[in-house]
Amino acid sequence: MAEQVAARVSTPARARPRRRRSSTWVGWSFILPNFLGFATLTLVPVLASLALSFLDWDSYSTPRWVGLANFERMIHNETFWTALRNTAYYAVGHVPLTLVAALGFAVLLNQKLRAVRFFRTALFFPYITSLVAVAVVWNMLLSPDLGPVNQLLRAIGVDNPPGWTTSTTWAMPAVIMASVWRDLGYYMILYLAGLQTIPAELYEAAQVDGASGWQRFWHITVPSLRPTTFFVLIMLTISSFKVFDLVQVMTEGGPGRATLVLSQVIFREGITQGRFGYSSAISMVLFVIVLTVTLVQFRLQRRSER
């Protein structure tokens, strides 16, 4: 023992691992308080979810291995397909509209204007306001008979304005509209941060060459923002597939099943009905979709960088 210690002290080569071991301990001690909570309530559940999807388990019975039975049941279940279609519909509406709105506002705000702070505040505020309040207000604004939106539409000559959240056709567009309104401020700030990294010389050089504002936008702004757009796209896609709160409060998935999304089915099957296995199988599908979309976006990003 004493020899070992002496050896360590005497040769620098031996001293190294000892220092490393102590820094390992120090490193872990910093991470541990957070890691304990993170591991028990996030990491373990993520892994458990995969296992659960192969089990038949409700809150009372003992778990039983059933292989792919949960997935088979899902494939033959119409509610699942409706929810999957609706989730995709929501994503296809929400992602591009939010992206374009956020980029547009960011470009407008990136000019040297007075009152920029006011505009930024106004546009960002919806993102941090109480979701229930926002959903209820939108439901009132979109109220079919006397709501301000339809009053306005009638005033400009639309004879038969949509029934919005009471109509199976218009409920999803209504939800998408409210969600774009809510989210655009967040992504606008990401874009503003991206715009600030573009060197002004690029624009000046282009202006000297006689490029129009539109050309400068397409040939300088858009390519320079590619990393930001990539990040925004991934964040938007993930959040779209996760949508729950806004739908739950605005329409509860209705009318009928017109706005029912995957996360609501997972919630209802798993937590309300206590079908843990079946619900986890659906959540695995959701996870795989999000993962695939993210990986495809990574691929496309890398190809366009080449």
Next chain:
Amino acid sequence: MTATIRRGAAYVLLTCLSLAVLVPFAWMLSASLKLDNEVFSVPIRWIPQEFHWDNFTRIWDRIPLLTYLRNSAFLSLVITFLQVLTGSFAAYGFAKVRFPGRDALFLAYIATIAVPWQAYMVPQYVIMQKAGLVNTHLSLILLQAFGAFGVFLMRQYYLTIPDELSEAARLDGLSEYGIWARIILPLSKPALASLALLTFVNTWNDYMGPFIYLTDNNLWTVQLGLRSFVGLYDAEYAMIMTGSVLSVLPILVIFLLGQKYFVQGIATSGMK
């Protein structure tokens, strides 16, 4: 000349669009001061004929709003405190201490940010159920206080602090914990403020978490209380809007005080 015109056009456009974005808030505020039967008047009356300020006193008797506000404030404060404390502590380990396995561990943190919550909310619920914590505030605190996002955000910021600083402190004989407390924390005030504000607002506005875990009315947050009020009395438009205004007010105050930090925090989370 054309530059002036273009700038003028940008002003007009921005003003119109910003006002349009704010319309729902104007409607909310205006309706909160009306009588129920005046809310949906034709044509729309943006300024109430008569201001019913008494809506703002009556609502406290209609729903236990004070309880809801207290619960929301309690949860938001505790979760924010824990999130900032453990998050910045862990972030120091990830950013400034070198040890084997560190990067793999960090990857696990990042990866779970991308996993939708729905994908593991059932096992989480089962764990909470087995621990007997369903329908307690503690379940939500445990669930949200150790988020990976806080660790990620703080680490991003710590990477911008030069290593020479901590090296110098190490030579002066300060322990790693001392470096964290006396050098890094004071330097990271803006990042701490960003994380605190984002966490507070997210917790305050969270609907799904309390919706799943809290069944007892005494434990409900503002979001749940307001939602159930809407469900029970959906024709009391004015009163619902009064409750909505009151639920947004604390956030508005916090937002106006800490605007700069919100922007910084979001911009930091977009850094690569």
